[in-house]
Amino acid sequence: MFLRLCVFLTCIYYAVGYTQEVTFYADYGLQGDALRIRSKHPQLQPCEMRQIVNMKSYCAIGRWEGYISANYTDRLEFSHTNNVTTCLNLYFNYYPISSIRYLGFSETLAPSISIYSGSNDSETGGIERTFTVESANNFGFIPTYLVLTGGSSWTGFSNEDFTGESTCFSTSELHVGFSPHPRIIRSFLKGCDAKYGSEIYEAGLNAE
């Protein structure tokens, strides 16, 4: 009986993944025309920028960031983090945002790691690269921020060839982000193994 309950809870735990989504509404109280965004937009169309800057309420799930310039650069002007759908009445007295994206992999149940180059104003800005494979290197930058999905764990190394100082980044949550600072990460392996003698970094709780 107890085993059956555990299996049932496990199913529930794994069934609560979500698709990251934000919907902007023209009027207060989620009324009026709506613009729903479920993908990454490095360069919004002028009409979309006007719609967003004039919105008065929105609903969002996941972690969303809107930047003043294209390609997620310049000032971070809009941000929202929640793992359940949250709706707010808000007069968007913002500068128009030119780019908007959710952080990390779209499928929060799947094991993945995303790395960020950072921009002048934000450690989560700039280039984002997402990996679901067993190993990754040659990033072209030293990551300023990491996002993990699927409750996965990854070993980060200070050298390109999976050697040097290592850290085991792990989480029990479906979607967490954190700065690896001051660690320098140049390569990753999926999973952690005691043979590397890695420092342990458990992400979550206060990580977002």
Ligand SMILES: *[C@@H]1O[C@H](CO)[C@@H](O)[C@H](O)[C@H]1NC(C)=O
């Ligand atoms: C954004 O990045 C793309 C691809 O790297 C590039 O072609 C484009 O010129 C960039 N746009 C701006 C405004 O920087």
Ligand SMILES: *[C@@H]1O[C@H](CO)[C@@H](O)[C@H](O)[C@H]1NC(C)=O
């Ligand atoms: C949302 O986050 C809280 C706190 O980090 C966590 O306890 C909870 O399990 C998460 N829920 C989902 C659906 O991921």
Ligand SMILES: *[C@@H]1O[C@H](CO)[C@@H](O)[C@H](O)[C@H]1NC(C)=O
């Ligand atoms: C970032 O800041 C440096 C130093 O102030 C500047 O030279 C560079 O052009 C800036 N980069 C961007 C993308 O704004």
